[in-house]
Amino acid sequence: MGAEKTVILDGAGVRRALTRIAHEILERNKGVADLVLVGIRTGGVHLARELSLRLEEIEGERPPVGEVDITLYRDDFKGHTPHLPVGKTDIPFAIEGKKVVLVDDVLFTGRTIRAALDALMDHGRPDCIQLAVLVDRGHRELPIRADFVGRNVPTSRKENILVTFDGDNRPLEVVLEK
Amino acid sequence: MGFKHKDIIGLQGLTREEIELLLDTAENMKEIMGRDIKKVPTLRGKTVVNLFYEASTRTRTSFEIAAKRLSADTINISASTSSVTKGETLSDTARNVLAMKPDIIVMRHAASGAHHYLAQRVSCSVINAGDGAHEHPSQGLLDMLTMRQKFGRLEGLKVAIVGDITHSRVARSDIFGLTTMGAQVCLAGPPTMMPPGIERLGNVVVCSDMREAISGADVVMMLRIQLERQGKTLLPTLREYARYYGLNPEKLKLAKPEAIVMHPGPINRGVELSSYVADGDQSAILTQVENGVAVRMAMLYHVSGGELPTA
Numbered sequence A: 001m002g003a004e005k006t007v008i009l010d011g012a013g014v015r016r017a018l019t020r021i022a023h024e025i026l027e028r029n030k031g032v033a034d035l036v037l038v039g040i041r042t043g044g045v046h047l048a049r050e051l052s053l054r055l056e057e058i059e060g061e062r063p064p065v066g067e068v069d070i071t072l073y074r075d076d077f078k079g080h081t082p083h084l085p086v087g088k089t090d091i092p093f094a095i096e097g098k099k100v101v102l103v104d105d106v107l108f109t110g111r112t113i114r115a116a117l118d119a120l121m122d123h124g125r126p127d128c129i130q131l132a133v134l135v136d137r138g139h140r141e142l143p144i145r146a147d148f149v150g151r152n153v154p155t156s157r158k159e160n161i162l163v164t165f166d167g168d169n170r171p172l173e174v175v176l177e178k
Numbered sequence B: 001m002g003f004k005h006k007d008i009i010g011l012q013g014l015t016r017e018e019i020e021l022l023l024d025t026a027e028n029m030k031e032i033m034g035r036d037i038k039k040v041p042t043l044r045g046k047t048v049v050n051l052f053y054e055a056s057t058r059t060r061t062s063f064e065i066a067a068k069r070l071s072a073d074t075i076n077i078s079a080s081t082s083s084v085t086k087g088e089t090l091s092d093t094a095r096n097v098l099a100m101k102p103d104i105i106v107m108r109h110a111a112s113g114a115h116h117y118l119a120q121r122v123s124c125s126v127i128n129a130g131d132g133a134h135e136h137p138s139q140g141l142l143d144m145l146t147m148r149q150k151f152g153r154l155e156g157l158k159v160a161i162v163g164d165i166t167h168s169r170v171a172r173s174d175i176f177g178l179t180t181m182g183a184q185v186c187l188a189g190p191p192t193m194m195p196p197g198i199e200r201l202g203n204v205v206v207c208s209d210m211r212e213a214i215s216g217a218d219v220v221m222m223l224r225i226q227l228e229r230q231g232k233t234l235l236p237t238l239r240e241y242a243r244y245y246g247l248n249p250e251k252l253k254l255a256k257p258e259a260i261v262m263h264p265g266p267i268n269r270g271v272e273l274s275s276y277v278a279d280g281d282q283s284a285i286l287t288q289v290e291n292g293v294a295v296r297m298a299m300l301y302h303v304s305g306g307e308l309p310t311a
Helices: A011-029 A043-059 A111-121 B016-034 B058-069 B090-098 B114-119 B137-151 B169-180 B210-214 B238-245 B285-303
Strands: A005-009 A035-040 A065-068 A099-107 A128-136 A148-152 A160-165 A171-177 B047-052 B073-078 B104-109 B125-131 B158-162 B184-188 B204-207 B219-222 B260-262
Touching: A005 A011, A005 A128, A005 A148, A011 A043, A011 A128, A011 A148, A011 A171, A035 A043, A035 A111, A043 A065, A043 A099, A043 A128, A043 A160, A043 A171, A065 A111, A099 A111, A099 A160, A111 A128, A128 A160, A128 A171, B016 B058, B016 B137, B016 B169, B016 B285, B047 B058, B047 B090, B058 B073, B058 B104, B058 B125, B058 B137, B058 B285, B090 B104, B090 B114, B104 B114, B114 B125, B125 B137, B125 B285, B137 B169, B137 B260, B137 B285, B158 B169, B158 B210, B169 B184, B184 B210, B204 B210, B260 B285
Parallel strands: A035 A065, A035 A099, A099 A128, A128 A148, B047 B073, B047 B104, B104 B125, B158 B184, B158 B219, B184 B204, B219 B260
Antiparallel strands: A005 A171, A160 A171
């Protein structure tokens, strides 16, 4: 029997959430000056691109988007279990002195964000790092919280949150799997 | 798909998917080398022992840099300054090194098969950094990465390998890797340096003339004349070798215009390659060296996640 699925955010809901986050980012940072977006591969990168487009629609200027792969920064390496494929980190701009908005699709234990923060700091010393996520599902294991949240979804550990994207990497919906 | 091997002894036996995974990982590892902080914490707390029974600067340094870029601790042991000079056997050396609890042993040894012997006796991972005239997998991978970066693929490429095929572990790893990936390999060299039956390895053609091998080639791989490995002289003079099997601009014109020239180094200038070719626009030799670090990072990363044999 397959997992029971509930749509938490449909396409329109995702679009509204991203638009709200874009407004909140602009309000917090008073515009897009010195603002850069870095998405965590792979879902976070697609969402960072969406946010960048929204920011351009509102402000007339598109902040640059980079992508970070956290595989080499994970804290759960165990000897002799096949390691995950290493993805590409591509931050084609200096983050020194910039306001970095780190973007991910789902915030869960916080360990991915911890790894991403380490990876970002290896690239330079930004002015600040803010965190934007589409869904916060709780269960934090580290003292990390998001600055911008599309939707808070209290979950059990057995449940799974899935953000789906279409062929053009545009977000389709957010599904809760039980 | 994960990499499920504890050791990398050679490219023979690795599947196309496994080679692709190693090359993709290396490609993505290259980004780290462009940073101010050229280091990731991946192998923090792991120990890599570089056990070199043969002289090596390039490969040992490359493995050491690769391990350090992944935050592993490295220890270098060279046979000339170790108890090997006092008559210690490989098995005893391995047991002593193992008592220091390394996670990965990177070894170069003059005897073909030494790594296979070692890997069966130690619980940690073993990476072959060159064994006799058998294999040099990290060189084979970095060669393939360099070719793939240039042409975007390996399948269908014509690769000419010219020189001392008999004594070349690089040639064997290249042949195993390239034929697995669907490239065609054309070999040329003096008959005294061409092992009989090598064409049976797969998509390999043995050419009697170097010009035939490099005609229409995408890649011209020149091998080093390994005088130190030849029990007896297999060529009359270096000058004659250079005349028949050395690569100069005139011969290079036979290859495709966009062809690249590769060499595992160190170069005997004026013998395998004229300086004009070695330093020319088509030379990919320094790219090979740069790719070497990334490939070795990928190898260290994946063997540390390989499956241990079941007891």
